[in-house]
Amino acid sequence: MSALIINGKAFAASVREKVAEHVARLKNEHGITPGLAVVLVGEDPASQVYVRSKGKQTVEVGMNSYAHKLDASTSEDALLGLIEKLNNDPVVHGILVQLPLPKHLDEDLVINSIDPAKDVDGFHISNVGLLGTGQKSMVPCTPLGSLMLLRDHHRSLSGMDAVVIGRSNIVGKPMAQLLLGDSCTVTITHSRTKDLPDLVRRADIVIAAVGRPEMVLGDWIKPGATVIDVGINRIDKPEGGTRLVGDVDFESCAAVAGAITPVPGGVGPMTIACLLANTVTACCRANGLEEPDGLSA
Numbered sequence: 001m002s003a004l005i006i007n008g009k010a011f012a013a014s015v016r017e018k019v020a021e022h023v024a025r026l027k028n029e030h031g032i033t034p035g036l037a038v039v040l041v042g043e044d045p046a047s048q049v050y051v052r053s054k055g056k057q058t059v060e061v062g063m064n065s066y067a068h069k070l071d072a073s074t075s076e077d078a079l080l081g082l083i084e085k086l087n088n089d090p091v092v093h094g095i096l097v098q099l100p101l102p103k104h105l106d107e108d109l110v111i112n113s114i115d116p117a118k119d120v121d122g123f124h125i126s127n128v129g130l131l132g133t134g135q136k137s138m139v140p141c142t143p144l145g146s147l148m149l150l151r152d153h154h155r156s157l158s159g160m161d162a163v164v165i166g167r168s169n170i171v172g173k174p175m176a177q178l179l180l181g182d183s184c185t186v187t188i189t190h191s192r193t194k195d196l197p198d199l200v201r202r203a204d205i206v207i208a209a210v211g212r213p214e215m216v217l218g219d220w221i222k223p224g225a226t227v228i229d230v231g232i233n234r235i236d237k238p239e240g241g242t243r244l245v246g247d248v249d250f251e252s253c254a255a256v257a258g259a260i261t262p263v264p265g266g267v268g269p270m271t272i273a274c275l276l277a278n279t280v281t282a283c284c285r286a287n288g289l290e291e292p293d294g295l296s297a
């Protein structure tokens with residue numbers, strides 16, 4: 001194995017530390033405590049784990065956490081009513097509605113009812129438009145975390161060839177916009193892309209956000225390239241039980257790449273760290289205060 005392993009777990013801890021320092025400053029100098037409201041509808045077990053973890057980490061960095069757990073049968077009107085209340089609540093600086101929502105709720109309508117300034121997931125159509133036009137916005141957490149890891153490793157990404165595998169609204173597309181913003185030459189690929197391995201072989205930076213376990217193979221990777229594996233897939237172990245793998249075949253890619261993120265311990269921990277970073281950024285913007293350095297795009 002030749003690649004440097006990018007330690008997302010350690011980097012996420014340093015992001016949380018920076019957030020905690022800024023939260024302490026906001027409290028001490030301005031009497032403001034940033035607050036994050038998380039709304040969970042229904043009992044999806046994975047969502048419950050995420051929401052618990054988000055609440056715990058929010059409190060650990062000194063912010064206020066407001067959890068709203070609603071019944072799976074909650075009506076759209078009731079959910080929109082809660083969001084309106086949170087939009088108007090001055091102690092709430094960030095609002096996150098945990099996805100996926102139960103089928104009877106219109107996800108786009110719900111997300112677009114969040115005040116864009118409090119949209120710490122960065123999914124509101126206004127934030128999508130602001131990011132696409134290179135303006136200050138709330139940036140989706142997973143792509144933001146991936147960008148932070150890349151910037152930390154490379155310092156400048158200018159002029160690099162990047163291939164993003166996946167075109168989802170939550171990862172692939174915003175990731176491509178961020179890389180473009182850092183002056184990469186960006187290719188976005190998807191399930192209909194022809195000759196994907198050939199395209200990936202030209203890339204200095206590969207972002208895998210596909211949702212297919214270990215799809216990207218070592219012989220697709222240009223020697224020395226940086227590989228960011230966004231994928232989180234649970235697969236069966238031959239001896240029984242399960243394990244987490246990414247969208248990248250780690251062993252074969254690490255033998256060729258210059259640097260690579262592992263799964264777990266790569267991009268995953270950055271996502272919640274960036275949620276906390278976005279909340280402190282939203283709080284500073286809401287109060288006309290200076291934003292912390294290095295915690296936004």
Ligand code: NDP
Pocket residue numbers: 142165166167168169170171172189190191192193196208209210211212230231232233247267268271
């Ligand atoms: P989506 O399912 O929304 O999107 C997957 C994308 O991959 C689609 O654009 C799809 O193309 C493309 N794709 C599927 N098969 C192929 C193929 N054979 N070749 C090329 N492209 C293909 O997934 P997400 O973007 O939400 O998530 C991607 C991965 O990232 C998942 O493993 C998910 O678990 C993980 N994830 C991790 C997070 C973290 O915190 N680390 C956060 C969010 C996601 P098409 O559009 O044509 O269908």
